[in-house]
Amino acid sequence: MRIVCLVKNKQPLGATIKRHEITGDIIVARVIHGGLADRSGLLYAGDKLVEVNGFPVEGLEPEQVIQILVHSEGTIVFKLIPIGDRSVSSHTMLFVRAMADYWPQLDPSIPCADAGLPFKKGEILQIVDQSDALWWQARKVSNLSRCAGLIPSNHLLKRKQREFWWSQPFMSHSCLKPFLGDGRLISIWFSLHQNGTVDTCYHSMAAPYEEVVRYQRRLCDRHRLIVLIGPSGVGVNELRRQLIGLNPSKFQSPVPHTTRHKKTYEENGREYFFVSKETFESLVYCHSFLEYGEYKGNLYGTSMDAVKAILDAGKICIVDLEPQDITGVRTHELKPYVIFIKPPSRSCMRQTRRNARIITDYFVNTKFKEEDFQEIEESAKKMEVQFGQFFDQVVVNDSLESACVQLMSIVRHAQDDPQWIPAFWICSDSPKGAEIASSQQ
Numbered sequence: 001m002r003i004v005c006l007v008k009n010k011q012p013l014g015a016t017i018k019r020h021e022i023t024g025d026i027i028v029a030r031v032i033h034g035g036l037a038d039r040s041g042l043l044y045a046g047d048k049l050v051e052v053n054g055f056p057v058e059g060l061e062p063e064q065v066i067q068i069l070v071h072s073e074g075t076i077v078f079k080l081i082p083i084g085d086r087s088v089s090s091h092t093m094l095f096v097r098a099m100a101d102y103w104p105q106l107d108p109s110i111p112c113a114d115a116g117l118p119f120k121k122g123e124i125l126q127i128v129d130q131s132d133a134l135w136w137q138a139r140k141v142s143n144l145s146r147c148a149g150l151i152p153s154n155h156l157l158k159r160k161q162r163e164f165w166w167s168q169p170f171m172s173h174s175c176l177k178p179f180l181g182d183g184r185l186i187s188i189w190f191s192l193h194q195n196g197t198v199d200t201c202y203h204s205m206a207a208p209y210e211e212v213v214r215y216q217r218r219l220c221d222r223h224r225l226i227v228l229i230g231p232s233g234v235g236v237n238e239l240r241r242q243l244i245g246l247n248p249s250k251f252q253s254p255v256p257h258t259t260r261h262k263k264t265y266e267e268n269g270r271e272y273f274f275v276s277k278e279t280f281e282s283l284v285y286c287h288s289f290l291e292y293g294e295y296k297g298n299l300y301g302t303s304m305d306a307v308k309a310i311l312d313a314g315k316i317c318i319v320d321l322e323p324q325d326i327t328g329v330r331t332h333e334l335k336p337y338v339i340f341i342k343p344p345s346r347s348c349m350r351q352t353r354r355n356a357r358i359i360t361d362y363f364v365n366t367k368f369k370e371e372d373f374q375e376i377e378e379s380a381k382k383m384e385v386q387f388g389q390f391f392d393q394v395v396v397n398d399s400l401e402s403a404c405v406q407l408m409s410i411v412r413h414a415q416d417d418p419q420w421i422p423a424f425w426i427c428s429d430s431p432k433g434a435e436i437a438s439s440q441q
């Protein structure tokens with residue numbers, strides 16, 4: 001028997017308890033990394049509680065014991081039987097990017113919602129404990145001084161996603177938009193917000209966490225590919241043009257291929273590579289394009305070779321892609337840095353786009369209308385919900401000048417400062433998209 005005294009003020013104890021399935025004893029389920037109990041070094045997972053502040057806990061439900069703890073302030077005295085075989089704690093140094101949102105307060109299955117760590121897609125987490133197959137402990141790298149919180153393990157989050165999928169009425173399933181990225185079929189939930197319902201805490205991707213490592217580009221390495229993403233009309237092309245205009249010897253965009261006829265003033269390889277439909281289709285067949293599509297009956301595409309030629313020349317290659325093409329460029333070779341161009345507020349758009357022209361579905365240059373602004377806003381929201389986990393940075397395109405200055409500084413930062421990148425970009429022999437579950441569980 002051991003007597004443990006902990007002084008608890010406003011902060012939580014930093015431990016969870018449970019009933020032992022066989023003996024019925026109340027035991028410490030886990031000690032939260034960096035929390036009060038952990039820092040004391042006196043309480044361990046598996047310790048059997050006998051008394052709390054003089055109250056015997058035998059026969060009580062875990063919730064009743066929690067009530068005693070919640071209402072205790074100051075010194076709490078535990079009488080406990082220490083676990084005999086204290087397993088070596090499995091503290092890890094694993095970093096992951098969250099590919100889904102998680103709100104513990106909306107999750108009824110979490111052992112203790114207050115001990116949960118809420119996170120948003122794209123945030124980088126340090127996993128500090130994986131000893132429990134269902135609930136890991138993690139901290140945000142943006143706040144490593146805080147104690148860890150509970151997050152669902154890879155396995156659990158995937159299971160939840162599957163359950164959520166099957167619980168949706170048939171029509172909602174049609175919201176799933178499968179597409180082929182890098183040869184894998186990826187299913188993505190598309191904005192399944194259901195305010196107030198439990199399932200909102202699991203917004204999904206195929207792999208809930210992606211292992212990341214810190215990467216510093218060396219001077220001899222090729223530059224990272226700069227990818228601009230944004231809803232049509234937000235100003236992606238304008239910003240790309242402005243950036244290149246600021247330093248054309250450093251920034252360049254790849255020359256696209258097209259099947260349309262060459263105009264008299266155009267030169268093959270300058271404006272476009274002019275190719276026949278057959279040649280274009282054989283390039284598509286060989287996966288030579290980053291992206292391609294049809295416009296007014298002609299095919300257009302950006303080839304991987306055109307991108308590589310710019311990178312091999314020591315320049316920074318800037319491309320604008322449709323969001324569904326991001327997965328195709330997420331490779332060890334290109335190490336893309338993705339910048340999302342976001343619309344400003346409606347009033348700012350009205351003001352800044354007073355004299356701007358937009359190309360509508362009818363292929364004419366017109367002034368921006370309220371419907372255009374609305375479409376830009378809605379499309380931006382959908383992109384953030386569906387692809388936000390891939391965005392390295394977000395630039396609000398309010399004034400062209402300030403957005404351009406911001407973009408320039410982000411591009412410099414992307415090339416020169418250390419960044420979190422997917423681990424598989426470094427371990428190039430590991431399978432693309434490998435999930436950390438396979439290496440961790």
Ligand SMILES: Nc1ncnc2c1ncn2[C@@H]1O[C@H](COP(=O)(O)OP(=O)(O)OP(=O)(O)O)[C@@H](O)[C@H]1O
Pocket residue numbers: 230231232233234235236237238239352353356357358359397398399400401403
């Ligand atoms: N910050 C800004 N202030 C004022 N006008 C802008 C701003 N950004 C872009 N524009 C103007 O808005 C119009 C649309 O921009 P742009 O062609 O770059 O859109 P886009 O996002 O590339 O869309 P699409 O892919 O459909 O061409 C252009 O006339 C452009 O000059």
